[in-house]
Amino acid sequence: MTAQKPRTRIQEKNRALVLGAALEVFSAHGFRGATLDAIAKEAGLSKPNLLYYFASKEEIHVTLLAGLVDTWLDPLRELRDDGDPQQELLAYVRRKLQMSRDLPRESRLFAQEIVQGAPRIGDGLSTDLRSLVDEKAAVIQGWMEAGKLAPSDPHHLIFSIWSLTQHYADFDAQVRAVLGEDRDPLKEAEGFLETLFSRLLTP
Template sequence: MSEPKPRTRIQEKNRARVLEAALEVFSKHGFRGATLDEIAQEAGLSKPNLLYYFASKDEIHVTLLEGLVDTWLDPLRELNEDGDPQQELRAYVRRKLQMSRDFPRESRLFAQEIVQGAPRMKDGLATDLKALVDEKAVVLRRWTAAGKLADIDPHHLIFSIWSLTQHYADFDVQVRAVLGEGRDPIAEAEVFLDTLFTRLLAP
């Protein structure tokens, strides 16, 4: 069987345009509410041209999610077993907050998929995500056993970090409505969460 031909620069550029447009549309309307016509319009392409690069709305969505899961795992991968436990975990919190600042659409896309039961990424959650979280949970237990970290369930600690950081992307409108104009939710959250986890994690 012959290898597929490599994509040209224009093909790669147009695929990227479609994915960027789809991210905007999906993050606003969800998978069910989005249409190929809307994605094509956002990308500045005709619908037939869009379908040259992706066969369906589902294929576009899956492509986005596959890239997103890998990106989402990167901050946890950086947790270094040889580092200071409290510093490593507080740095992880800061990295997750930065992702909420820099990738709010991606966060909302991920949240929408999870709320719907993860029909397009359930396998990835049960394999790549679970394996990484379990691996880091072992590290956290070692730190606790060594007296370097409070005795806290490692899985629920990681869940709490996800909840307390991704909230600022997924509920941005609510957060800004409550805080009012002229305040930086992410900057304030970084100070608050650093204080919170410093106290929580102390052995």
């Protein structure tokens, strides 16, 4: 089998350009609503040029999602079992909020894939995601059994952190419609969520 040649700097640059454009198009229109023509236009490339780097719309989508799953796991990986339990969980909340601020398009792309039943990343969710969540849930359960946190279901605690932080990216238009454009939802959310989870977690 012939080894694949390493990509040139121009090839890497154009692949990144296509992926950035695709992120914009997919996050706005979903997989079904996105077209190769729209992605090529957003990237400033011809459609044949785009197809030199990616064979199909699905290949672009899967490439984006594969990188995104790993990015999504990073904040939970940082939860340390030797840290102060409450501070570790509050730091996790802050990291997830920061992701909503920094990566709103990625969050919406991920949410769309999940709502559709995760047809392209289902295997990763049932292996990588599940094993990491189970690992961290066991840590949280140990903290609860040691009396360091108020008892609750660790898995559902993690789910609640996801829902209460990612909401600000996935439903940004709704949040801003209610609060108005002169307020910073994520800045306000940080204080609110720290208070909420502090009360929930304190033994």
